[in-house]
Amino acid sequence: MMNDLSVVAESIKRCQRPIICGHVMPDGDSLGSVLALGLGLHLLGKQVTMASSDPLPELYSFLPGINEMIVGEVSPEAFDLLIVVDCSVPDRLGSALLPLYESGLTTVVLDHHVNDQPFGDFNYVRSSAAATGEIIMDLLEALGIPLNTDLAINLYTAIVTDTGSFRYENTTSETHRRVARLLEYDIPVARLSNLIFSEQPISQIRLLEAVLSTLEVSENGQLATISLSRQTQESVGANDQQIEGMINYARNIQNVEVAMFFRELDEQRIKISFRSKYYIDVNLFAKKFGGGGHVRASGCTVEGTLSEVKDRVVKEAQGLFRGC
Amino acid sequence: MMNDLSVVAESIKRCQRPIICGHVMPDGDSLGSVLALGLGLHLLGKQVTMASSDPLPELYSFLPGINEMIVGEVSPEAFDLLIVVDCSVPDRLGSALLPLYESGLTTVVLDHHVNDQPFGDFNYVRSSAAATGEIIMDLLEALGIPLNTDLAINLYTAIVTDTGSFRYENTTSETHRRVARLLEYDIPVARLSNLIFSEQPISQIRLLEAVLSTLEVSENGQLATISLSRQTQESVGANDQQIEGMINYARNIQNVEVAMFFRELDEQRIKISFRSKYYIDVNLFAKKFGGGGHVRASGCTVEGTLSEVKDRVVKEAQGLFRGC
Numbered sequence: 001m002m003n004d005l006s007v008v009a010e011s012i013k014r015c016q017r018p019i020i021c022g023h024v025m026p027d028g029d030s031l032g033s034v035l036a037l038g039l040g041l042h043l044l045g046k047q048v049t050m051a052s053s054d055p056l057p058e059l060y061s062f063l064p065g066i067n068e069m070i071v072g073e074v075s076p077e078a079f080d081l082l083i084v085v086d087c088s089v090p091d092r093l094g095s096a097l098l099p100l101y102e103s104g105l106t107t108v109v110l111d112h113h114v115n116d117q118p119f120g121d122f123n124y125v126r127s128s129a130a131a132t133g134e135i136i137m138d139l140l141e142a143l144g145i146p147l148n149t150d151l152a153i154n155l156y157t158a159i160v161t162d163t164g165s166f167r168y169e170n171t172t173s174e175t176h177r178r179v180a181r182l183l184e185y186d187i188p189v190a191r192l193s194n195l196i197f198s199e200q201p202i203s204q205i206r207l208l209e210a211v212l213s214t215l216e217v218s219e220n221g222q223l224a225t226i227s228l229s230r231q232t233q234e235s236v237g238a239n240d241q242q243i244e245g246m247i248n249y250a251r252n253i254q255n256v257e258v259a260m261f262f263r264e265l266d267e268q269r270i271k272i273s274f275r276s277k278y279y280i281d282v283n284l285f286a287k288k289f290g291g292g293g294h295v296r297a298s299g300c301t302v303e304g305t306l307s308e309v310k311d312r313v314v315k316e317a318q319g320l321f322r323g324c
Numbered sequence: 325m326m327n328d329l330s331v332v333a334e335s336i337k338r339c340q341r342p343i344i345c346g347h348v349m350p351d352g353d354s355l356g357s358v359l360a361l362g363l364g365l366h367l368l369g370k371q372v373t374m375a376s377s378d379p380l381p382e383l384y385s386f387l388p389g390i391n392e393m394i395v396g397e398v399s400p401e402a403f404d405l406l407i408v409v410d411c412s413v414p415d416r417l418g419s420a421l422l423p424l425y426e427s428g429l430t431t432v433v434l435d436h437h438v439n440d441q442p443f444g445d446f447n448y449v450r451s452s453a454a455a456t457g458e459i460i461m462d463l464l465e466a467l468g469i470p471l472n473t474d475l476a477i478n479l480y481t482a483i484v485t486d487t488g489s490f491r492y493e494n495t496t497s498e499t500h501r502r503v504a505r506l507l508e509y510d511i512p513v514a515r516l517s518n519l520i521f522s523e524q525p526i527s528q529i530r531l532l533e534a535v536l537s538t539l540e541v542s543e544n545g546q547l548a549t550i551s552l553s554r555q556t557q558e559s560v561g562a563n564d565q566q567i568e569g570m571i572n573y574a575r576n577i578q579n580v581e582v583a584m585f586f587r588e589l590d591e592q593r594i595k596i597s598f599r600s601k602y603y604i605d606v607n608l609f610a611k612k613f614g615g616g617g618h619v620r621a622s623g624c625t626v627e628g629t630l631s632e633v634k635d636r637v638v639k640e641a642q643g644l645f646r647g648c
Contacts, residue, residue, distance in 0.1 A: 167517035193491035
């Protein structure tokens, strides 16, 4: 593997008809990176195609250039270079676009996921970058493409989404330095932040209401449990991703150390998620029920009804806080 | 008024026993600014006192130096300079510390609120600064005090809280440039963000549950209403600030343009808050009920029972969406 941005830039300079693709279930970093690079290469006079296997989330309809993106299959013959952003393995291109790679098109990979074996002919992988958008920003500079507002909005969106608005551990001094340069352009920070972070579908609010109505906090204040029946889940129409996020409401309660989320898979199987904040090893705890995971986030599936399983697990959890 | 940071820096260099104070109901910017300047002046060999009229929120107990802060009254005789940060008027010092100013102590004011008439003998006010912390950072530089991790954590907290994690309109290129410099020190970004933005008191979660259980969305999806009875309010034990924030849950629902929050003050008086997102003038709407405010945020108080008032106002609101 090579890992030299100037070599990658040279390979891109030589192409005439590049296609740029991100990953399945596109997020802000994937879309912002595709679009910033695509709009940038357009300025260099390239005949650029931007594509996604999966539909584009409506949330990101504000991104400049997004209406030019193709969703679904394309024919490999039309292109002389495949540029893949934010994907650590070819499968992440999705079934509609994977044939591009399999056709043998010369491939450039630009990514920030840890990856010792990137799959391109030319690769640039920097895992210290908080977002692939940071890498695209450097690449545009290496290509001599000056920033403008449209590019800046796409790059800003890439970085702000993958850092959770500069709150995650991946946020570095370099991240802020790059964003400082982007904000020299006319970026409506407050409006974008509202669109990206504040808006919630009604199904998520209904789910939240249903889940919070089951909230119980132990007498010592350190254990919070929530639960969700199959019936409620169906009635609110929430998706898996929305459901998984609910445990954070229990975890984020002041003084709570351990949060548990009991979710009915069917009448005799309960999926449980565990989270801890500072000192309790929930990986060890999940193992007692045949599950596992990490020290601060784990899970298991236990046979029984919702109330049976909850009683059993909460009882077992009392031992966790002894002496605390 | 003068507005020259070097003049302010000179006045501070000359003092020996400064007292540094922020505002009542101290927030992250006020505390972080007091502490960064206090710890900094300590490095210059000054005999520094840091004080607050109001108790310090437990949330901020992680701030380096916070245990050295005095809460409550102090005697003016002990000091040769009063430095007031993040306060636009003397009253914001709070009743315990206002006598310091009234005693005639030479006063320095450092602030980022819009203010044509700052009250100090030496003033530096820059309303383009996202946080007073940005000004303190520049002042430390003007005083020749090098940054260290403790100073950086206080300054970072000041800036991150007053910009809502870089999401508010006040966030500029300069904000990110300063934070890039702060992150060169050992700041646990993810841990601080969790402490500052994620943790919620149980009362707030109980309040959220109660309020969401009243959520109604109109047939066209554009109007969301929530309400809170006096009884529920008392049973969950939430404070005014927590209650006021609840309208955001209604406002942030996808496709909702107008949110209304009906809150029972007593059996015959209902306080209503209105929010709109993009195009409806809720200031105009509130005026119909004797209230007012801004185009996107307004309110009024209406006589009647909770259900009567809600019916009347929602009916009136139907006119807002005609033709949309």
